[in-house]
Structures are given as C-alpha cells and as structure tokens.
Amino acid sequence: MPTYQHTCVRCGPFDVIRPMRESAADATCPTCTEPSRRVFGAPALRALPAGLRGALDAQYRSADAPRVVTSLPGRPGRTQRRATDPRQLRLPRP
Numbered sequence: 040m041p042t043y044q045h046t047c048v049r050c051g052p053f054d055v056i057r058p059m060r061e062s063a064a065d066a067t068c069p070t071c072t073e074p075s076r077r078v079f080g081a082p083a084l085r086a087l088p089a090g091l092r093g094a095l096d097a098q099y100r101s102a103d104a105p106r107v108v109t110s111l112p113g114r115p116g117r118t119q120r121r122a123t124d125p126r127q128l129r130l131p132r133p
C-alpha cells in the first residue's frame with residue numbers, strides 16, 4: 040500500500056498508509072484529529088528493489104556521460120571449456 044503525506048495546519052506533516060482508491064480523501068491528524076490535506080512531495084524511491092534502483096541510477100549517470108566501450112562484450116552463458124577426455128575431441132562439431 041502506498042504512503043501519502045498530509046499536513047496538519049497545527050501539527051505539521053504526517054504520513055498515512057492507505058489504498059490508492061482512497062488517495063484523494065482528506066486524512067485526520069493523529070495528534071489533534073483535525074482534517075488535513077494531502078501534500079505532494081518526492082516519490083519514496085527508497086522502497087524500490089535494489090536491482091531496479093541500481094538500474095535507474097545507471098540510467099541517470101549515463102544520460103550526461105555515456106560509458107564508452109572499446110571492444111565487443113563476450114557472449115553470456117557460453118564459455119569455452121577444454122575437453123578432458125581425448126574421445127571428446129574426435130566428436131563431430133556443429
């Protein structure tokens with residue numbers, strides 16, 4: 040469930056966790072029980088999974104200074120292995 044920030048005119052900001060369908064509704068201040076309005080701030084990026092956060096960071100870094108490669112990357116998942124049995128060397132190759 041997402042977290043929404045509200046501000047009470049007396050007590051200041053506080054967070055409310057509620058379903059998205061109730062995001063536009065006013066919240067009651069937990070201290071003075073006055074109704075308060077929702078305020079919009081920066082998204083809570085700390086809640087993202089670490090892999091996604093790293094990918095977004097890499098995307099922002101590469102926007103200004105893209106990484107330059109000087110050679111082709113290797114093929115993932117295929118490593119050359121030497122045959123340990125001499126009979127394997129005589130097998131037909133694709």
Ligand SMILES: [Zn+2]
Binds near residue numbers: 048050051070071072
């Ligand atoms: Zn209050």
